[in-house]
Amino acid sequence: MEKISIIKIGGNIIDNEVHLASFLSAYAAVEGKKILIHGGGKLATKMAADLNIPQQMVDGRRITDAATLKIVTMVYAGYINKNIVAALQSKKMHALGICGADANIVRAHKRIHANTDYGFVGDIDAVDTEKIVQLLEAGLSLVMAPITHDGAGQLLNTNADTMAQAIATALSSKYEVSLVYSFERKGVLSSIADGNSVIPIINPENYASLKASGQVNEGMIPKLDNAFEALQKGVTRVIIGDALDIDQLIAGKSGTTIQKN
């Protein structure tokens, strides 16, 4: 099976122009098929403040009212997506910037929740694997903003980690998939205060004890749950680590590797 890397880039890297440029240079040099999935970092929050649109967060998730959906669509699918594409094109990568609505690649539904109205937040229903494969086989490298649609004309704001996981899972029927969550830290840390305290391997066995002892930072838990789910669904490996060390990360030579067994 041919290999593919699905790489999620975290918000703090996008917020820093120098770090983003450095990441994109290294990313362009990564060999083989690859898909980049980006969020929007603090730019959407800043744009909302500039436009005097109050933002409401519930459990670390942004409530997406109509005005906020407009902002994330502009910032993620417009500004950030196209600037990344232009930067990668300058490095001779055949980048194509899209969101989940394009070519109906990621269809979702508006989140239904008993207690909270998340607004225009989309939970993923389907990924069009064939269409992604067709674009990849045409020599295009996808750069994806985490905006999806419901198939009835409504755009939806989807968590970028979840979108990366859904795409990685869908592509595992066609490729040997590495799913890489890259961000501003060196990996999953056993002590949040020590940037070098990387846990090299997490498997179901030590994950339980790491959680129980509180060693794994609460913010990492959804990412790790996503990772295990992806492995259960056919992804070959999940790696979490430093976006500025992307080549080493993909090679499994740095960061935290999440293992199925």
Added chain:
Amino acid sequence: MEKISIIKIGGNIIDNEVHLASFLSAYAAVEGKKILIHGGGKLATKMAADLNIPQQMVDGRRITDAATLKIVTMVYAGYINKNIVAALQSKKMHALGICGADANIVRAHKRIHANTDYGFVGDIDAVDTEKIVQLLEAGLSLVMAPITHDGAGQLLNTNADTMAQAIATALSSKYEVSLVYSFERKGVLSSIADGNSVIPIINPENYASLKASGQVNEGMIPKLDNAFEALQKGVTRVIIGDALDIDQLIAGKSGTTIQKN
């Protein structure tokens, strides 16, 4: 030769939600290969006002400073492009929303002008015909925002009429191309006060006299010059008319047809 329609939709249609929805329904029903090119109407101007970014116009062209480039990239390539894509997808069209930077489809250079610094305005150098054909042959219908790039990482703001003309011209080596400029009027009018005074045919002969007599509104002249240039470069027909009558327009049954001879 297979036929293709390259359709530019004007700003006043985009500004009106009801008109835009009506246009998109009719557009989705148009048979055969097609590409939609949109501008951004007053939404970019409004967003600049909301963000307190002063806008400078010279001869009807927006001076694109860095802050304005960010706005047009967000509004054109993000908000408008993705909303159009989601609407077309809901009508079962395989729409793919991109800008000129994506897949390096439209490369441009920053405008050089003796007297005016237009800022990040791009004049087109090259269209990648093969890449467009490849996407069309994959069954995708392109929806294009008029943002281009210089190949060195810089996004540029390009006039949507000019972009439509460049793409129509490039594709004329592979298809029989109809280039349609659709907007809020029924065609080129002989009297701007009379919305029904459509001039059905303009050719080089009557164009000279229409210009000399002042019958053709000054704002139409760049569009008509673009049209004649497109015909000289291989486009089969250019039609100007009502976006809300798109099927009749493409059939040449309404609007103004621009003829080579």
